[in-house]
Amino acid sequence: MIDRSDGGSAPDDGDRGRDGASDRDGDPPMIAVRDLVVSRGGERVLDGVSLSVDRGELVGLVGPNGAGKTTLIAAVNGTLGIDGGTVELDGRDRRELSQREVARRVATVPQETNTAFEFPVESVVEMGRTAYVSRFGTTTEADREAVERAMERAEVTEFADRSVTTLSGGERQRVLFARALAAETPGLLLDEPTASLDINHQIRTLELVRESVDDGKAALAAIHDLNLAARVCDRLVLLAGGRVRATGTPREVLSDDALADAFGVRTAVNDDPAVGSPMVTALRDGDRGEDGS
Amino acid sequence: MTRVWRRTAGYSAALFALLLGVVTVSAGIGPVSIPAGTVVAVVANAVAVPVGVEWTATAVDGGPLTAGLPLRVEFAHPFAFPVSSTQEAIVMRVRLPRILLAAFVGVGLASAGTVMQGFFRNPMADPGIIGVSSGAAVGAVSWIVAPAGVLALLGPLRPLLAGGAGLQIAAFCGALVAGFGVYLIASRDGRTPVATLLLAGVAVQTFLGAVVSYLLLHSGESIRRVTYWLMGHLSGASWSEVAAVAVVVPALTLVLFAYARDLNVLLLGETDAVALGVDAERSKRVLLAVSSVLTGAAVAVSGVIGFVGLIVPHGVRLLVGPDHRVLLPTSALAGGSFLVAADTFARSGVAELPVGIVTAAAGAPFFLYLLRTREVYDL
Incomplete structure (x- = not known):
């Protein structure tokens, strides 16, 4: 839904x-x-x-x-x-x-990120916990759980060990989303x-x-x-x-x-026949442009 | 993540063992070859445990720690293996200071190089990228060519300079001035864009290169010494130099380790790093300052030894990946082993070579081999 x-x-x-x-x-x-x-x-x-x-x-x-x-x-x-x-x-x-x-x-999902280095997906998601880990400390059980939950939620668990450089654009976007979720x-x-x-x-x-x-x-x-x-x-x-x-x-x-x-x-605004939400169409000069609403 | 720390600990332990092995073997190599067992025995004999302190009426010269103090310290030597005094002198007075100096300089250059490559997200970055090495060169060459001029310039440091470490101090000051200068040139409104820093560094390096060339022209009889220094060498190492880098290098390297996570996040780009909660400008300042001081200290005692800070991080990155929590300690230790091995080669030939020639001559083909056989990790 x-x-x-x-x-x-x-x-x-x-x-x-x-x-x-x-x-x-x-x-x-x-x-x-x-x-x-x-x-x-x-x-x-x-x-x-x-x-x-x-x-x-x-x-x-x-x-x-x-x-x-x-x-x-x-x-x-x-x-x-x-x-x-x-x-x-x-x-x-x-x-x-x-x-x-x-x-x-607030956590941010950027449009694109610099992923031209071979970090495994899990490491990238773990970076979402940056604001919680102290400089001399290491990640805690809570951090690991948050990372796992976020990876499951964003459906990236299956390639946790793969390098981000090997992912498709869609998969990479989900990894960035998981990174934001991991920040909780x-x-x-x-x-x-x-x-x-x-x-x-x-x-x-x-x-x-x-x-x-x-x-x-x-x-x-x-x-x-x-x-x-x-x-x-x-x-x-x-x-x-x-x-x-x-x-x-x-x-x-x-x-x-x-x-x-x-x-x-x-523009012309109509209801989308499939899902019922408003649908915008940009019109050129020649178009008739009936207002749908 | 525990898995990361397990990997760090595993690789570091292995590389530390390698470093100890290389140091031991190297101490046995030379005109007089000494078996590794004897080297270990000599080092063990040198172990001294302070067991008593006595106040004296006047200052006594009782070793570097208590020099000038009215203290007499009693040491106990727990080991007394039978070794000849000649072998003892060769290991302790001639070879070990030089080998340990090589180890610490290698650790320092490799750590600083790793940080610079990550910091600039540029595989060609090396410890001298922001002009630190060139600054050190100007300092050192000025001292060799015109010590009076340097003394006039560094007036307040005169007592230090006169103490026989003038060259090192002049080089170190040159390094700091150049590094800080580049930082100031590249900063505006409290921000230091990495690209500006890189370009400012290249420009300042070029300028300082011109200064060194000019000084070379007027170096007269000292040209041999200047050239030798510029190529990077470890001959004539003293225990006091070892003591200086033994304090500075491990301490600063540990500070860099503490910033390994920040460095990882900075690899994603500064905007991302800030959004993830890293104070990017502050982390950048710390990383730059610490790795510049580290480089300055290494160059001050050894001259400009090229390629260690470039090749070692790349080689180690192929092995352990880009995570700085693993990469930094491993590359530091590998750098130590690499420079000890290279310097052993440099001093064991027919004629002694400056180690900078060896690192470049061995490092460049190795680097090309890596380039051809495996894809070098992008940063």
Whole structure:
């Protein structure tokens, strides 16, 4: 079961998180970004972005190339500095946390990693425990169990001893996912986890993400495939030009005019006949462009 | 992971035994050949256990530990194997200091080389990649060619320099200045991108190479000594040099071991490493500083011995894989054995060769053999 459990049609669903605050018993959201500004090379890549992700929620970050999706993820996990606004992880300002403490709150599945060296899969997954192992200590029983669970979950146990260099793109992506799971963090960040995968592996990877979220993790995933994002995410945040253009359920965000604005192309949104989620088609000038909704 | 530690312990024990074996055999090789059993007996006879301390009215010269102190220390010698005093003198005064110096220098260069290759994710990286060896060369050559100039420059260190270790200290200072200079040039806003560091290192090496060439032109009669130093040699090793590297090399190598896990994670790329909770900039600073001091110390006592820090890590990586928790200790120990063996060869021929020539002449073909027969691990 990959599609989001609530179908995204409940009327109160869209309000959740729109104001950036949690509606769960006053708990702070796992990931809360407020008025975030990040500049790279003198240019504002993110210009006042706010969003929040609660536990048990999968939020999709969509938008055209260069919208700032990867930058946002890097600003949340601490690999990029912040030039304005705040990032809070479980109610704590990221800048007051050490990088180790950040890594115990959110784990990241990168788009690709440098795997041109012959580490066995198990070693790579074990690196997910980096934030828990002391410099002079060795891995504990708890670390080993976490690594085993993560490998089982991501279905990479069978090639635990193989070198990562011998794996296919899909298998490697699952190893990186296992590495993030091994950290056993309440938050999960995914940067285009499906970008280089075929449709079968796209679905399987997102299925794994969905399972973890249903188990209570908070996940923020940059996904460039709108239809895939609409199918699995509880909410979408549409980024363009470094700002949030729309946020809400996939149906709300995708039928919004903001979509056409953000991507600079006319779109038609219909229901996918197979799975019932919104389906976006980009239109060329010659196309008729009936609005499906 | 226990399996990793089991592998580390297994390989390290085997390589340590190999190192002891190579040292013992090497101590027996030379113009006078001495059986291994006798070498062991000589070393055992030298074991001294302090059993008593006596205060004296005036300072007595009672060995390196208590020199200048009003202490007289009584030593007991638990072993007294019958060996000739000639053999004892050959092993203890002539061969062992040189062999141990080779072992420690080999350990230092191989550890630093392993770290640099991992750090730069570049198979061509060697201990001198950020200019440390070139800096040491400028320091040493300046001392040989114009000691007065070096004395003027290193004024506060004058008492140390005058004590007979001027060359080593000048080389070590040159190494540190060059390494730190490259680091400063490559750093901006508290960040030190690895690619910038690599390029800055190459540029500084080129510049310092020019300085050395210029000094060579004006070296006059000392050109032979300068050339000999630049090729890397271990002849004339003294126990005080051994004592210095015996403290510095193991201590710094242990610090590098403590960063083995960070080094593994850094291999994935810095962004990944940070996301996994590693303070990448801090780890990089420690790794760079420690391996530069290690290289500087090794070069200061032995000159620029090439290829050890490049070949040994590659060879060992083929055997044990890229995990630095296993690779670092094994490559350190293998480096020790390699340099002792190479230096034994260098000193046992008809005419003594600088060991740098031997390591390069033996190392390069071996490296090419590895390249052709097995795929060298990518980093």
